[in-house]
Amino acid sequence: MQLHNTNEHEWSRKLDVTHSLHIGAYLGVPIVLPNGRVFGSLCLLHPTAYTFSEAERSHLEKMASLLGKAVELEYRHYHDELTEAYNERFLQRHTTGEAVLSLNLDNFRSLNDTLGKQAGDTILRQFCIRMQLLLQEDDLLFRMNGDEFLLVLEKADHLRLERLTHQLPLQMETPFWIGTEPAYISVSGGISARRTKETSLDAAVRRAGSAMKSAKQSGKDQVLVYETMPPDQHGTFTGRLAHDLQPSLYNNEFYLQYQPKVDAESGRMVGAEALLRWAHPAFGAVRPDVFLQTAEKTGRMYLIDRWVINEACSQLSELPEEARFPVAVNVSSFHQHADDLLFTIEKALERTKLEPALLEIELTEFTYQDSFSKLQEFLYALRNLGVSVALDDFGTGHASLTYVQELPLTTLKLDRSFIWKMDEDETHRRMVDHILSIASLFSLQVVAEGVETKEQWTMLQERGCGVLQGFYFSRPVSFPQLLDYKNEPPRHVYLPQ
Secondary structure (H helix, E strand, O other), X not given: OXXXXXXXXXXXXXXXXXXXXXXXXXXXXXXXXXXXXXXXXXXXXXXXXXXXXXXXXXXXXXXXXXXXXXXXXXXXXXXXXXXXXXXXXXXXXXXXXXXXXXXXEOOHHHHHHHHOHHHHHHHHHHHHHHHHHHOOOXXXXXXXXXXXXXXXXXXXXXXXXXXXXXXXXXXXOOOEEXXXXXXXXXXXXXXXEOOOOOOOHHHHHHHHHHHHHHHXXXXXXXXXXXXXXXXXXXXXXXXXXXXXXXXXXXXXXXXXXXXXXXXXXXXXXEEEEEEEEEEEOOOEEEOHHHHHHHHHHOOOHHHHHHHHXXXXXXXXXXXXHHHOOOEEEEOOOHHHHHHHHHHHHHHHHHHHOOOHHHEEEEEEHHHHOOOHHHHHHHHXXXXXXXXXXXXXXXXXXXXXXXXXXXXXXXXXXXXXXHHHOOOOOHHHHHHHHHHHHHHHXXXXXXXXOOOOOHHHHHHHHHOOOOEEOOOOOOOOEOHXXXXXXXXXXOOOOOOOO
């Protein structure tokens, strides 16, 4: 663009910069990067009216071209080529930030091996886009190597760090897309906060990395905080959860997701497990293990059980009778509220006119070791209603065989800890065989939880396990998404937890 005389144009006369810099003539050329993007412009200014020569224009264009290449080189030097995130070189120059979050995609190598490098690259790019949405002004995202990333948070109080520990794993429940196919993957992370300005960023990075490794070793799909927060800030988050839990039940902050159960032979959906979620207005998505522990400690577990039973029955009853399927619901308030739970279940079935056999109540083995006779009475009452009963986490407690012999169970849920190690450990394969034999002896259905690979599916299928559940088939989804899953041909995208 060239202006021989800025006074000849009304718009240029009105510009403050024209007067403050005494611009009489202007010549500008764009600074174009090698990828075609315009970075800015380079210009020549003259204090009076002036016609720039072709030599001056040519010289300016050459300078702009060189500058564009220099900017591109600088950008590539400090950015990851695949994801556009900053790289380790730039981290070496960066010294500010109140907290560091180290992230690693779980089992990413298996993803590349199964779906191919191109699919893996697609996941990495989409992951970075999601992480950018979590950043505030002046926060930075780094790709360290492979599937390891770093968030440097310029401002991070205790509540923000707590919120991130719950938001990140749950945000990953939304599928990534490889073409038109959905794919699921989880993330493990560690957070370290700089307690004082004297704490170096390098030290915070090392501590965050240590916390991330602990998160992976203790089950993956979680974010752990390295204990460096000031003592006077502890307890703020859990105290707020305890205060907000009961009113949140009536403010539509809780909702259900469902994880499909599939037939081991055909891969088709034969039922689902209802899973509770909490979208807190201040903290966002709160992890279930956190708010359920808070509910247990504050005596509000029955309120949650009642809400889940009623909501699951209501959603299932909206379907035509021929389209309904069994749904399992976990309950934890048996100790103090056995009679209340029975009343809630009976009234929910009456209100929704739901066939009792479509409702399955899941109980965890550990929960009831101190009240066995009361548990027997409770479960027989459920069976008299026609409701199915499943024993969750089977094989991890101290009285598994006693439970099977003396309780009116219909289903055993094989704990995921056995499944995860089946393909590498003969002992775990034999334990699975023994549990399946016990179930067969007592005519019990077995549901294997935590199935994440095709190899695990094949081994369970060969051993006669009837029903499977896990990320190999689907992560937890909304009720409408569950119906879509049920009505579609079986498909399996392997992206494990």
